[in-house]
Amino acid sequence: MAAIVSVKNLSKHYDGGFQALKDVNLDIEQGEILALLGPNGAGKTTLISIICGLVKASSGSATVGGFDVVGDFRQARSLIGLVPQEIALEPFQTVIDALRFTRGLFGKRNDPALLKDILEKLSLWDKKDAKTMELSGGMKRRVLIAKALCHEPRVLFLDEPTAGVDVELRKEMWDVVRQLKADGVTIILTTHYIEEAEAIADRVGVISKGELLLVEKKETLMQRMGMRQMRVELMQPLEVMPEILKPYELDYSADERTLIYSYEANGERTGIASLFADLSKAGIILRDVETRQSSLEDIFVGLVEGK
Ligand SMILES: Nc1ncnc2c1ncn2[C@@H]1O[C@H](COP(=O)(O)OP(=O)(O)OP(=O)(O)O)[C@@H](O)[C@H]1O
Ligand SMILES: [Mg+2]
Structure with missing residues (x-):
């Protein structure tokens, strides 16, 4: 048209x-x-x-x-x-x-x-x-x-x-x-x-x-630009980040006892399965898991900041 x-x-x-x-x-x-x-x-x-x-x-x-x-x-x-x-x-x-x-x-x-x-x-x-x-x-x-x-x-x-x-x-x-x-x-x-x-x-x-x-x-x-976030709430607070989890570049919020993992929503491999396996190997017990799509706001801020 x-x-x-x-x-x-x-x-x-x-x-x-x-x-x-x-x-x-x-x-x-x-x-x-x-x-x-x-x-x-x-x-x-x-x-x-x-x-x-x-x-x-x-x-x-x-x-x-x-x-x-x-x-x-x-x-x-x-x-x-x-x-x-x-x-x-x-x-x-x-x-x-x-x-x-x-x-x-x-x-x-x-x-x-x-x-x-x-x-x-x-x-x-x-x-x-x-x-x-x-x-x-x-x-x-x-x-x-x-x-x-x-x-x-x-x-x-x-x-x-x-x-x-x-x-x-x-x-x-x-x-x-x-x-x-x-x-x-x-x-x-x-x-x-x-x-x-x-x-x-x-x-x-x-x-x-x-x-x-x-x-x-x-x-x-x-x-295209959206990332997804997975928030993993833990039973116990983490003292140190286990070595095995370092490659995931997790954000850790101590007061919320929450690990945050960001991944490409439509990527071929999200890495979630191996993350769960490694969490288990590290002996970490989960309380709750939640995922959310990044909003247009996250995308916008990223663009304007030139990321
Ligand atoms: N008549 C004018 N003379 C000189 N500079 C101007 C004039 N009008 C706008 N500008 C400048 O051009 C730039 C863009 O202004 P514009 O009003 O288009 O922005 P905007 O995106 O509409 O902003 P806002 O969200 O604040 O309305 C600004 O730096 C503004 O100072
Ligand atoms: Mg204007």
Whole structure:
């Protein structure tokens, strides 16, 4: 399938020479949810701003729906909805007026049924006549999403949609995103929250210091790079690490009386059977065993630290 968003060799030097993006290449398929994961200052907002035509790239190009974001700005922009990182709303404007106005800016005629539908999806219909300054932070964020949707974009950019949003509302937001995907909208969101990417993304891009380190299907990423950990709880604390166990490079936590063994989840030989045999040879009695898959978080930290 042709990419709906395509970014080629994109670099950005801000005035003063700081390089915020380094040769970024990225294709986004129609209908997918892509999470851009990266620490503060990684270049996430810069990348989104260039695709949305708000910031000019220093070199390289980007297209949306086949339209160049510079050369065919109006066509490209009409396909894009943007929910900015900073909340910016007219305090005295009502919610419904904010939507009508935004739709008008895109040259689209008023469509009360559509706006009602959008507000209902975002649980804001009962607030339609409230002034935006009367809303809570989480409601304001949802108004931003509603505004971004009211010209019926095919691609929605969400720049940290759940920053400063409580756990319950974050889950609600994820449901909204999933619903939008079901409606055929392509979604690119940025986040610091690994669990957010893990919860809703189809693919994850990891960006650090202006470089897109990788983009992969979430499952592949977790499988390919994932390690598994086995925690072995002991009946008795260990005085010294027996010689026979040294090759396993176990971590030992004295207060929890736990040995931790890390191994490749999909490696041919996990080493577990021989570890058990050697534990038994060393006369160590086990109380409990538990294994867990390393999370996207472990992978992310490893990548950003350059492991
Ligand atoms: N207008 C600007 N002028 C100069 N430097 C800028 C400008 N905007 C951003 N930068 C710099 O570019 C780098 C990337 O910023 P960007 O806002 O893209 O990061 P981000 O990944 O969105 O971070 P955050 O997670 O904090 O939102 C930062 O070092 C930032 O200081
Ligand atoms: Mg940002």
